[in-house]
Amino acid sequence: MTNINFLSLFALLIVVSIAYACNQAKAVSQKTSDTTKELITSKGDTLKKVKKSEEEWKSQLSEQEFYVLRQQGTERAFTGDYWDNKEKGTYVCKGCQLPLFSSETKFKSGTGWPSFYIPLEEAHVAEEVDNSYGMRRVEVHCARCNGHLGHVFDDGPKPTGLRYCINSVSLQFEKE
Numbered sequence: 001m002t003n004i005n006f007l008s009l010f011a012l013l014i015v016v017s018i019a020y021a022c023n024q025a026k027a028v029s030q031k032t033s034d035t036t037k038e039l040i041t042s043k044g045d046t047l048k049k050v051k052k053s054e055e056e057w058k059s060q061l062s063e064q065e066f067y068v069l070r071q072q073g074t075e076r077a078f079t080g081d082y083w084d085n086k087e088k089g090t091y092v093c094k095g096c097q098l099p100l101f102s103s104e105t106k107f108k109s110g111t112g113w114p115s116f117y118i119p120l121e122e123a124h125v126a127e128e129v130d131n132s133y134g135m136r137r138v139e140v141h142c143a144r145c146n147g148h149l150g151h152v153f154d155d156g157p158k159p160t161g162l163r164y165c166i167n168s169v170s171l172q173f174e175k176e
Contacts, residue, residue, distance in 0.1 A: 047123065050096045050145040061095070068167045069095050069147035072139070077112025080168020084108075088176040090120065094169065095147035100124055101164065103176070107157055109165065116164040117156045125164075127152060140164060 052060070057070050067073035077083075082091065091101040091114070101116040109115035119125045123143055130139040130151065140149045149170045156163030 047098070047144050052145075057095070062169075065094055065169050068169045069145075069149075072148040073167075074150075075113075075167045075169050080113065082114045082168040082171055082173055083112050085114070085173060087173070090174045090176070091116075091166075091171045092174055093142040093145060093147055093149070094172050095142060096145040097172065098124055098142055098144045100142065100149070100171070101166070109156075109163055111163075111165055113150065113165050114168055114171065115156070116166065117158075117160045117162055119164065125149065140166070142170075 054070070058066055061069060064073075064075065068075060085103075085106075088103045090099050090103070091106075092099050099120050101114075102120050105116045105118050105120075107115055107117060126141045126143045126146070128139045128141065130137045137151045137153070140152050141147060142149060147170060148167075150164065150166040153163045153165060154161055
């Protein structure tokens with residue numbers, strides 16, 4: 001390889017590295033600004049972000065709730081309060097009481113966790129790619145308090161084909 005080719009390759013590598021670094025900085029900046037802006041739902045509700053310290057969350061939540069909602073944990077299958085709940089009502093976020101899912105969209109998935117095919121309001125749940133445990137999944141969070149709810153998969157029933165697989169401990173059920 002000639003000196004000119006080597007220098008050209010080196011310059012290209014530097015340009016690509018700088019572009020990558022800029023893109024990462026932009027992604028971090030967007031994520032940070034997303035946590036401070038208010039969300040407006042399709043019904044016109046303003047969803048102001050809930051921000052609490054780790055100590056405040058620990059005082060509000062049980063040990064299991066804190067583990068799941070704040071540390072992205074998972075409860076064991078078939079152990080939660082709502083995996084087999086058949087009552088009519090609304091499932092709200094245990095951390096901030098934001099309405100998340102309706103019993104009308106709950107279905108029996110056989111997984112041991114409450115499963116829904118659509119959220120009550122699209123803006124109420126946020127999604128983020130989760131590459132932990134050697135697999136690619138889509139993690140679901142409460143859009144207001146950023147509490148971990150579970151994951152969404154594309155093996156659900158019609159009409160959406162989605163399965164929001166949610167930890168019972170992340171939810172509170174409000175009877176109709």
